[in-house]
Amino acid sequence: EPEVTQTPSHQVTQMGQEVILRCVPISNHLYFYWYRQILGQKVEFLVSFYNNEISEKSEIFDDQFSVERPDGSNFTLKIRSTKLEDSAMYFCASSEGTSGSGETQYFGPGTRLLVL
Amino acid sequence: AQSVTQLGSHVSVSEGALVLLRCNYSSSVPPYLFWYVQYPNQGLQLLLKYTSAATLVKGINGFEAEFKKSETSFHLTKPSAHMSDAAEYFCAVTLTGGGNKLTFGTGTQLKVEL
Numbered sequence: 448e449p450e451v452t453q454t455p456s457h458q459v460t461q462m463g464q465e466v467i468l469r470c471v472p473i474s475n476h477l478y479f480y481w482y483r484q485i486l487g488q489k490v491e492f493l494v495s496f497y498n499n500e501i502s503e504k505s506e507i508f509d510d511q512f513s514v515e516r517p518d519g520s521n522f523t524l525k526i527r528s529t530k531l532e533d534s535a536m537y538f539c540a541s542s543e544g545t546s547g548s549g550e551t552q553y554f555g556p557g558t559r560l561l562v563l
Numbered sequence: 564a565q566s567v568t569q570l571g572s573h574v575s576v577s578e579g580a581l582v583l584l585r586c587n588y589s590s591s592v593p594p595y596l597f598w599y600v601q602y603p604n605q606g607l608q609l610l611l612k613y614t615s616a617a618t619l620v621k622g623i624n625g626f627e628a629e630f631k632k633s634e635t636s637f638h639l640t641k642p643s644a645h646m647s648d649a650a651e652y653f654c655a656v657t658l659t660g661g662g663n664k665l666t667f668g669t670g671t672q673l674k675v676e677l
Contacts, residue, residue: 549595
């Protein structure tokens with residue numbers, strides 16, 4: 448069964464450093480997402496991406512964050528200058544993108560980011 | 564705005580007992596509702612979803628949920644718990660015509676005891 452993959456599974460970085468989290472969505476999916484889950488808190492939406500542009504973003508997704516689909520398979524989340532509060536589990540998800548709201552989003556296993 | 568509330572951050576049941584995980588939603592337009600499960604060190608897996616076709620939704624692993632508009636609820640049930648059901652369960656909502664942003668509840672950790 449096709450699945451969303453994410454690399455790395457764990458990343459430790461120093462405050463102020465740039466990190467890039469990578470995701471490979473399911474191959475025929477058109478909608479991509481990033482969510483994050485700070486330890487002990489709920490899963491929060493960051494951004495959705497469709498047709499090579501951001502379709503929606505949350506207030507969390509400020510200028511320090513960016514997303515990119517650099518090729519036909521990868522979808523990346525970049526944090527330019529990490530802060531301690533960016534420490535979280537980051538989940539990538541994808542959906543078919545053909546039926547609008549209510550589509551099933553398929554999640555990857557997550558990248559645990561620790562900012563020191 | 565949309566939101567979900569999950570009552571009970573931890574639920575413990577005996578193996579073979581009924582599982583009931585509660586979820587209430589708030590939305591100004593008809594919602595789509597989802598239950599996801601997260602096993603340790605894994606991603607979120609869809610259990611079932613409500614998209615207005617039928618109010619009683621059956622999912623994987625014997626789980627089901629009933630959409631009750633009058634109660635704004637979408638509680639998850641399973642008649643007989645199994646040890647393998649121990650995991651964290653998340654209720655989520657997205658809105659018709661509102662894009663695909665999922666808004667999650669805080670999650671319920673299910674413990675199954677012998």
